[in-house]
Amino acid sequence: MTLSTTTRHRLMGSAATGTAVAMLVATAANAAPTPGAGGIGDPYYPAYGNGGYNVSNYNLFVDYVPTSGRITGTAIITAKATQDLSSFNLDLMLDAKTVTVNGKPAEFAKPDPHELVVKPTLPLANGSTMVVKVTYTGIPSRLSYNGVSPWIGSGTEAIALGEPEIAAWWFPSNDHPRDKATYQMSFSVPKGLEAxxxxxFVGKTSGTTKDVWKWSSSQPMATYLAFMAVGQFDVLTGTMNQRPYTTAITTTRSDSAITRAKADVLRTPEVINWGASQFGPYAFKQVGGVIANQSFGFALETQQRPVYTPDFWEGGTNMYVVVHENAHQWFGDSVSIRNWRDIWLNEGFATYAEFLWSDKKGEGTTNQLLEEYYGAFGGDPTFWKVPISNPGAKNEFNGAVYLRGGMALAALRNVIGEADMTKLLKAWTAAKKGGNASIPEFTAMAERISGKELSPFFYNWLTARTKPAKTAENGFLPARFDGIRPASADIIARNAMMRGAR
Known part of the structure; x- marks a missing residue:
């Protein structure tokens, strides 16, 4: 069969087009690897975290020298590439000495004090596992970034402790809650000190001049929840209320605040069991706490073992701070925020736990506390101007995020009922266990479980910059109080304001 000229041209054009498409597909498939992003995408802190990979495990070996305050460390980081990588970043304030990727030396540089840029010998394919080994050193107490210096203390009393940042001051990491990982940590310190x-708690290995303390987290942990506290501690271990605990109490102070703190923190197993009845199963194994000797103005929900300043006990007993930090084991540690703007999911929920504890102990019901704080802050426009669903960078720990946050949940319980509120919190911690979450995800779940349209409620409590109207729709019940002020009101408020003042 003979083809006409027109037909021949049409077929030739089709073939050319097909060849061009095939070439484009091949080019796309073999696109050159690119650098991973220098930030994970958090709008509050663009430099925090990194893109292009997800970490599965950190294996840390840290030597601390009290006389100089110097850390010398080795970090072995196991991760998976999420794109074809020509290079990637780690968050690190200290000085890197050597870097290998999959056993081969890698180029590295620090174009910014906070960023370690690593270029492997060979590019990393999307989906491939990479094992990154970094040796590093530095004196973290001397380092600051954008005016932030989270390292606490020096010499024989030092703590790597902070939020939203601390990891970069003592180990290289993908420093953002969105990339959680398991951990093994070995801390070498001079004999006579604890780490x-x-x-x-895995155990302690004794040497001639140094001891090595070993810790492990088999459940995912955000980088800011990992910590190291070096000092002279009485380390207490055992089992109480079916909960194995490891609690460390400073031995360099023996005042009444330390005595009260010890008595309260040793009740942590009781608090965890109560929390399980309210929020669902405890996600971890051990419980405990650390009572430092220093005044640093806050406590932090470091995973399985919160760290407390004795300041919280200067005025008397304070079980509420123990309840707050251990409620974070559910809200913040097991269920971590997606971005730092979601901080209400941590702090509002832990404050609400204080309300529930007050109710349990007969020191003021959740409704009484809602009414008390509504009245106490009714004339304070600054308290209501903070949109707690988006408080702003460096304002995550404003006192309103805590108290208004707790009030919002007390009001929500009035709107949807106590049974649905308990069902909601347990469903939330089960669905998000070990992962991350955002405020819109919680509000959507609240609507599903309650069967109610709650958008106006959440807007009024979380986003509006004015005091919510005192209506049933906003969670206020008809007043039936006898005028007695809740006994817990001052201590819960004082705890919130201490944290907010840091």
Missing amino acids: IGAGD
Whole structure:
């Protein structure tokens, strides 16, 4: 069969087009690897975290020298590439000495004090596992970034402790809650000192001049929840209320605040069991706490073992701070925020736990506390101007995020009922266990479980910059109080304001 000229041209054009498409597909498939992003995408802190990979495990070996305050460390980081990588970043304030990727030396540089840029010998394919080994050193107490210096203390009393940042001051990491990982941590310190960490206590190896303390977290942990506390501690271990605990109490102070703190923190197993009845199963194994000797103005929910300043006990007993930090084991540690703007999911929920504890102890019901704080802050426009669903960078720990946040949940319980509120919190911690979450995800779940349209309620409590109207729709019940002020009101408020003042 003979083809006409027109037909021949049409077929030739089709073939050319097909060849061009095939070439484009091949080019796309073999696109050159690119650098991972220098930030994970958090709008509050663009430099925090990194893109292009997800970490599965950190294996940390840290030597601390009290006389100089110097850390010398080795970090072995196991991660998976999420794109074809020509290079990637780690968050690190200290000085890197050597870097290998999959056993081969890698180029590295620090174009910014906070960023370590690593270029492997060979590019990393999307989906491939990479094992990154970094040796590093530095004196973290001397380092600051954008005016922030989270390292606490020096010499024989030092703590790597902070939020939203601390990891970069003592180990290289993908420093953002969105990239959680498991941990093994070994801390070498001079004999006579203890080194406490997050997770489960594995044991201590004694040497001639130094001891090595080992800690492990088999459950995912955000980088800011990992910590190291070096000092002279009485380390207490045992089992109470079916909960294995490891608690460390400073031995360099013996005042009444320390005595009260010890008595309250040793009740942590009781608090965890109560929390399980309210929020669902405890996600971890061990429980405990660390009572430092220093005044640093806050406590932090470091995983399985919160760290407390004795300041919280200067005025008397304070079980509420223990309840707050251990409620974070559900809200913040097991269920971590997606971005720092979601901080209400941590702090509002832990404050609400204080309301529930007050109710349990007969020191003021959740409704009484809602009414008390509504009245106490009714004339304070600054309290109501903070949109707690988006408080702003460096304002995550404003006192309103805590108290208005707790009030919002007390009001929500009035709107949807106590049974649905308990069902909601347990469903939330089960669905998001070990992962991350955002405020819109919680509000959507609240609507599903309650069967109610709650958008106006959440807007009024979380986003509006004015005091919510005192209506049933906003969670206020008809007043039936006898005028007695809740006994817990001052201590819960004082705890919130202490944290907010840091």
